[in-house]
Amino acid sequence: MQTAIVLHHYPASPFAEKIRLFLGYKAASWRSVEIPMVMPKPKLMPLTGGYRKTPVMQIGADIYCDTALILDELHQRLPDPLLIQEGALSDITLAAFADSSLFAAAVSWVFQPSAMADFFRGKDEAFVQAFLADRKAFRAASTAPRPSLGQAKDRLVIALSGLEQQLSDCRSFVWGASPSRADFCLFHPLWFVQQAQSAAVLLDDYPQVGLWLERMSDFGHGNPEPMSADEALALATVCEPAAIEGPEAARLTTAQAAEGLQLGAWVEIKPNDYGMDPVHGRLCYADQNKLVIAREEAGLGLLHVHFPQLGYQAQPSQA
Ligand SMILES: N[C@@H](CCC(=O)N[C@@H](CS)C(=O)NCC(=O)O)C(=O)O
Numbered sequence: 001m002q003t004a005i006v007l008h009h010y011p012a013s014p015f016a017e018k019i020r021l022f023l024g025y026k027a028a029s030w031r032s033v034e035i036p037m038v039m040p041k042p043k044l045m046p047l048t049g050g051y052r053k054t055p056v057m058q059i060g061a062d063i064y065c066d067t068a069l070i071l072d073e074l075h076q077r078l079p080d081p082l083l084i085q086e087g088a089l090s091d092i093t094l095a096a097f098a099d100s101s102l103f104a105a106a107v108s109w110v111f112q113p114s115a116m117a118d119f120f121r122g123k124d125e126a127f128v129q130a131f132l133a134d135r136k137a138f139r140a141a142s143t144a145p146r147p148s149l150g151q152a153k154d155r156l157v158i159a160l161s162g163l164e165q166q167l168s169d170c171r172s173f174v175w176g177a178s179p180s181r182a183d184f185c186l187f188h189p190l191w192f193v194q195q196a197q198s199a200a201v202l203l204d205d206y207p208q209v210g211l212w213l214e215r216m217s218d219f220g221h222g223n224p225e226p227m228s229a230d231e232a233l234a235l236a237t238v239c240e241p242a243a244i245e246g247p248e249a250a251r252l253t254t255a256q257a258a259e260g261l262q263l264g265a266w267v268e269i270k271p272n273d274y275g276m277d278p279v280h281g282r283l284c285y286a287d288q289n290k291l292v293i294a295r296e297e298a299g300l301g302l303l304h305v306h307f308p309q310l311g312y313q314a315q316p317s318q319a
Pocket of ligand 1: 013014015016037054055067068
């Protein structure tokens with residue numbers, strides 16, 4: 001139980017779909033905690049300390065924020081089947097483009113007036129208003145403005161034409177016969193477009209992309225078993241964070257040290273694009289890939305909260 005993979009997510013979340021699909025690719029068994037689509041998230045905040053984005057992964061008393069980090073952590077734990085490693089820099093660049101620019105374009109495209117009704121189908125007016133108000137506040141201080149509808153369409157068309165061309169030599173995935181990080185990252189914004197019927201017509205002109213979307217969807221979601229939010233909190237309470245191995249002082253990069261970060265000292269970590277809610281704790285691990293903070297949560301005890309280094313800012317803070 002201690003090592004069970006717990007995903008806190010909701011069905012309509014594209015970033016969560018990236019991770020659900022990755023768990024499917026790995027044929028993993030996991031526990032599924034459904035969280036609210038809007039704030040407040042009273043049973044998630046005690047785990048993250050303030051990070052509110054979706055999804056969040058929990059393994060015992062270790063909490064993983066951001067799908068870039070979650071994917072890497074899962075891949076380390078479940079190395080089979082492989083992820084294509086060729087063109088590592090191209091893979092990282094394409095993954096980052098898909099998670100930022102392409103995702104933003106997909107959101108603008110799906111939230112155009114004619115398609116929005118598809119997204120909100122089955123939800124009542126009060127939910128729609130609450131959702132729109134929540135997302136307005138979520139993006140209020142955003143450093144990444146939403147593209148206009150026209151810009152969104154142009155960006156989607158550029159990505160779709162490029163992907164169509166890339167797949168036209170009969171390869172199954174972006175870089176070859178097996179999927180890579182980029183496949184999972186490109187998938188989720190396009191999956192989001194696919195979900196809203198009137199938005200999805202844009203995909204019709206790209207048959208190779210359509211087949212690739214099918215191939216990716218075929219990975220499924222692995223074996224999720226529902227878990228209540230209370231069970232997840234109870235799990236964190238009975239578990240200790242995994243030990244951090246090795247000589248700690250060697251891990252800070254020179255840039256992190258120059259910014260005043262110190263292992264054991266208080267820090268504040270927050271995303272640098274949108275939803276910039278800070279999380280406070282003592283820095284217990286830092287290297288060029290990730291930052292981990294230790295926090296004591298009343299009723300839950302000690303938790304380690306993990307963030308990727310890319311896309312986050314960390315600065316010294318008060319207790
Ligand atoms: N960089 C983050 C982005 C996550 C993200 O933006 N998720 C959206 C849902 S797909 C979100 O958090 N929306 C607000 C919410 O769920 O409260 C990641 O890779 O996990």
